[in-house]
Amino acid sequence: MRWFENNTDKVVDLLLSHVWLSVVPIVLGFVIAVPIGWYANRHPRVRGVLLTMAGVLYTVPSLALFLILPSIIGTGFLDPLNVVVALTMYAVAIMARSASDAFGSVSPGVLDAATAAGFAPAGRAFQVELPLAGPVLVAGLRVVAVSTVSLVSVGALTGVNNLGSLFTEGYRTDNDAEILVGVIGIVALALVFDGLIVLAGRLLLPWSRSSRSTTRSPVSPIMSFAQHLRGGRV
């Protein structure tokens, strides 16, 4: 790891761009997908169409999406915006399904009770549905975070600097230590994001700690993935 000691500044710079390139799509994806999921959950026909579109979008390979976006949105081929837009699209695709499932998990009886207690529709959505959908939303966000952090590295192939640049440079200069630093950095960053989301979930949704699988260590992303498979079979 002498290479790391001599190149700490460079790694930190790349780490910071990696953080930006991941945080923007994760946050934007969440903010865009939650209302879509909420709407889809109330309109079964819209839900089918939206989830099919999300599934199709998620099928598009990342490198191909990075490179086809310039022709559609008019950016340059090496513009970091391509990576941000593409990863936001993937984040919306994953998160819209999770959000729809999350709002679907709220008991209709509770919603009726909220209406009876005098909540206006908007108040009910924000003060009752959103918090109750929280645990499932958190589980979905964790999947989005881990996959986004890992996908950013593919952007290095299109000249967008991030920890993935250590792979391309390390390969060119025959430096396995450099590649290893990149791999460890990306996995560590994914774990940190995952931990932060779990922590935020516990602080914002204190009641969900006792509930089932949603807030358990790094185990639940794969469980959500299994649910994703199950949901995606029709």
Add this chain to the structure above:
Amino acid sequence: MSVVNDTVDWFADSSHWSGDDGVPHRLVQHLGYTSLTVLIAAAIAIPIGLWIGHTGRLRGLAVVSSGALRALPTLGVLTYASLFTGIGIKAAIFTLVLLAIPPLLAGAYAGLESVDRQTIDAARAVGMTEWQILTKVEVPLALPLIIGGVRSATLQVVATATVAAYVPGPGGLGRYLIDGLALSDYPRVVAGSVVVIVLALALDGMFVLLQRLALRNRPAAVRTTA
């Protein structure tokens, strides 16, 4: 939108449809890598997934290790492995197999876990051996989810095989993207991306049909126990 016109021209050029760098040859290569990889990964992951799902043993280990595998950046594993295997497709195949394992494993054990316990108990009660329970009850009922795992693995491999062209050696459709970028030949890059996307969507559509077939043909056991 000159890039779009140039891309259309690229497709219209007959020299791009023949020879070693032609679309048909690259497409066949890409499908070849994909099927070879998914077959190897399935031979490893599906038996293990079925064993875990059937016995319930080592489940935690499988969940954690496949979760960790999913967090690994593909390009990093590919370049790292390439430094040790040298030029050639060995590193690419190794990386692709590694990436195809988690979804296959998850599909197999999540599929078996989704089978109603009462159905399995009933099968045991009528005297079926464990092997019969696995092959005649659990696998047929879990088939749509197992195919779902193969579907995710295949799409993952199609995408990653494109990235794998970064390392000299592997052919496949990724060559158009990587070589086109290196030469600033953007029509080639966009045309290659279009072919990759069409291939992925076509394969996904095929798996949707397979899953529907599996769902329609599965035994009615679920209904009789409910």
